[in-house]
Amino acid sequence: MFEKLSSPKPDAILALLATYNADTRPDKMNLGVGVYMNEKGETIILDSVKKAEARLLEAETTKTYVGLSGDKGYNQAMQEIVFGDSVANERVNGVQATGGSGALRVLSKLTARMRPDAKVYVSDPTWPNHYALLQTEHTEIEHYPYFDAATCSVDFAAMAAKLRTLTANDVVVLHGCCHNPTGANLSNEQWDEVAEIAVEVGFLPFIDIAYQGFGDGLEADAYGVRKLASSVDEMLVAVSCSKNFGIYRDRVGCAFAIGKDQASAELANANMQNISRGIYSMPPDHGASVVRIIWDNPELRQLWQDELVAMCTRMTSLRNKLADEFKRQSGGDKFEFIRIHRGMFSLMGLSVEQVIELRDAHGIYMIEDSRVNIAGLQEENIPRVVKSILAVS
Ligand SMILES: Cc1ncc(COP(=O)(O)O)c(C=O)c1O
Structure with a gap:
């Protein structure tokens, strides 16, 4: 065979x-x-990771499953790191995922459930793995212009013009700060304009963010994701801790859905749990506990x-x-x-x-x-x- x-x-x-x-x-x-x-x-x-691991080893009492949505303390920590107070707590609902890649997979399956005939738009260029992670039996993947090779900067006029032609049924994958493989990032003013277009057109923004803190600082780098979160009714965010906590092999990420209200965010969450059950069932615990311990302890x-x-x-x-x-x-x-x-x-x-x-x-x-x-x-x-x-x- x-x-x-x-x-x-x-x-x-x-x-x-x-x-x-x-x-x-x-x-x-x-x-x-x-x-x-x-x-x-x-x-x-990182020293902070080593110290948190020592605390974890000392304190953990069980290796039973963590549950489908993972460690709730970890999910809360990620919500605070990524969204700050840009959006009402009850509108955000996350599940722990196996790295940013696992989060992308769960969220792409969620989009296919919600909008089976949606076109998913990715930047040109994007990470090669986006195609595999975002592809489902329904998905058509298309591109929006992003990079001007002549100047090695963002061709924002072309990007914005393309986004304005999309429909409310489309999904637009955006790179959080430092995530685009080109190194060229959107300015805050450009993020403002993307948020305006998203509201006007009604497409579903889907942000992949794996390098928060690698650009201009933890808070400054969250500008785009927070701007969109505070502007649109619904959006998806795939987060990774691989790079900014340096815990690549521990596979730590989070898949977030922002709903227009608490009920819709909870429904999205129930579907994300159901989807992860069908892929890898429960997420791993170690790295997520380490992140939670670090975030919850002022010194760490x-x-x-x-x-x-x-x-x-x-x-x-x-x-x-x-x-x-x-x-x-x-x-x-x-x-x-x-x-x-x-x-x-x-x-x-x-x-x-x-x-x-x-x-x-x-x-x-x-x-x-x-x-x-x-x-x-x-x-x-x-x-x-x-x-x-x-x-x-
Ligand atoms: C497209 C994309 N997004 C996010 C990530 C985040 O990394 P990880 O899955 O290791 O958390 C990766 C890493 O390979 C990736 O290829």
Whole structure:
């Protein structure tokens, strides 16, 4: 039977990692990975997480199931982190999910139940995994324009024009701060306009947010999601703790539905629980308990926030150093967008051929669309990276 299966297309990121691992050059560099790394190139466990884990080990008394909606204290913590007080408590209802990806899956199945003939719009470009996670037996996935490759910034006029042509039956997947793979983010004024269009057209906003705190701070980064939450009657939000708590392998996320009132939010929640029962049943506990312990304890909360600021500051500083070095070596402003982009990623604006040449001739690895992980840089390597990119472009 198995011979009837065809080989799935390899995941671009994992395939790149395999080629990188097989490369024997001692000075090779991988800028294609999707996790935060410190100045030594390590993805360490945060102190706040280690301390919360110690408390959890001490205090936990059972390993029985956590229930379909997961840890309610964790869901409440996530609600406070993401929404603040932008929306009435009773209109928000969340279920714990297996990472942001699990939340996307649960919410895409929820949209298919509500709007079986809806078109789901994603940005061009978006994360390759969005297609798999958002696809259901009903879903038609379409695109709205997002990135202007000439300027490496958001083509907001084209995006807004497209959103205005949609219908109240459509679903629009939006990237929360720092989430777009291009590194280009919406400004607060642009989020205001998206919220206005969403109200006017009536489409269902569906936000994927996995990097809150990696841009301009925990509160500032929530602007877009909070603006929409306070503007529209209904919306969906998939949240991940993988990156900002650094607990990638613990699979911690949350799927939120905002309803027009308490009854509709509860109905959405009952459906989300029913959907997760049919996918993975109950969510895992460990990482969610760790997040709850951190958020509920003032000392640990402060420690986590300080650690988050340190990660964010390192990325902003690397962005500035990289942009400075491009300016110094090239004498031009072409790469100034690196300074303006936010979060871990930036599209460098290189062709596939240039990316391959960079890998083969210089031992510098990035995804074929030229996306780099800024946190994968070490300060001392910046001159070499810049020299190599300028040599191929
Ligand atoms: C499209 C998308 N959204 C969100 C996430 C959040 O990550 P995780 O599922 O690890 O929480 C990912 C990670 O792969 C992703 O591909």
